[in-house]
Amino acid sequence: MRRIVAAVVLAAQFACPPVVNAAPLPPVSPQARAAGLIDVRSVVPDAVIDLRYATTNNFVGLPLYPPDARCLVHESLGPGLAAAAAQLRAQGYTLVFWDCYRPHEVQVRMFNAVPDPAWVAKPGDYARSHEAARSVDVTLAAGGHLVDMGTDFDDFSPRATAYATEGVSAQQQANRALLRNAMAAGGLAVYSGEWWHFDGPGAGTPRPILDVPVN
Numbered sequence: 001m002r003r004i005v006a007a008v009v010l011a012a013q014f015a016c017p018p019v020v021n022a023a024p025l026p027p028v029s030p031q032a033r034a035a036g037l038i039d040v041r042s043v044v045p046d047a048v049i050d051l052r053y054a055t056t057n058n059f060v061g062l063p064l065y066p067p068d069a070r071c072l073v074h075e076s077l078g079p080g081l082a083a084a085a086a087q088l089r090a091q092g093y094t095l096v097f098w099d100c101y102r103p104h105e106v107q108v109r110m111f112n113a114v115p116d117p118a119w120v121a122k123p124g125d126y127a128r129s130h131e132a133a134r135s136v137d138v139t140l141a142a143g144g145h146l147v148d149m150g151t152d153f154d155d156f157s158p159r160a161t162a163y164a165t166e167g168v169s170a171q172q173q174a175n176r177a178l179l180r181n182a183m184a185a186g187g188l189a190v191y192s193g194e195w196w197h198f199d200g201p202g203a204g205t206p207r208p209i210l211d212v213p214v215n
Contacts, residue, residue: 031212040071043078044085048096059154069214071100074133077200080186087182099137102130126206134203162195
């Protein structure tokens with residue numbers, strides 16, 4: 001399990017250089033297009049893309065995505081994410097995306113590293129949640145810094161649960177609520193076990209496993 005990161009670090013600069021959309025987006029791959037996937041920046045142009053699984057800064061300690069990985073989501077999440085981002089933008093916040101679509105083989109590697117369904121979903125014969133591109137892992141930024149949510153991403157401790165109070169300050173709880181409320185306004189529901197994980201409509205519905213590259 002990962003060490004809990006101090007709040008002062010969480011409020012500092014991003015863990016790795018984020019990608020901000022400053023140029024026209026290239027089209028998604030033919031496989032992604034056929035599966036109804038879009039680049040999240042097509043609906044949230046100011047999104048900060050900080051895909052932790054494309055770096056060593058994750059609980060496995062190894063890059064699980066190629067360095068040019070993109071934040072892909074199913075098109076059904078587009079309007080909701082745009083609505084959530086607009087509500088946050090009006091309050092001076094920006095959405096930061098830590099994970100989006102996750103290929104099945106990556107889910108297998110994650111579960112092999114941490115075979116605990118309480119923290120890592122056990123891969124099966126169908127795609128759900130991230131594997132179906134219908135869930136996202138997000139946080140907030142303001143002024144180029146991450147907002148203090150009390151824990152870092154993929155912190156496998158009770159403090160990481162969405163409604164934790166023990167060891168989570170009142171301000172940190174309020175920051176999480178701000179994120180939850182905005183995402184809920186866009187129709188995305190928080191997963192109670194992780195404050196950063198949000199499911200879009202139909203995220204829990206079993207679907208055929210996607211054969212789509214993440215870049």
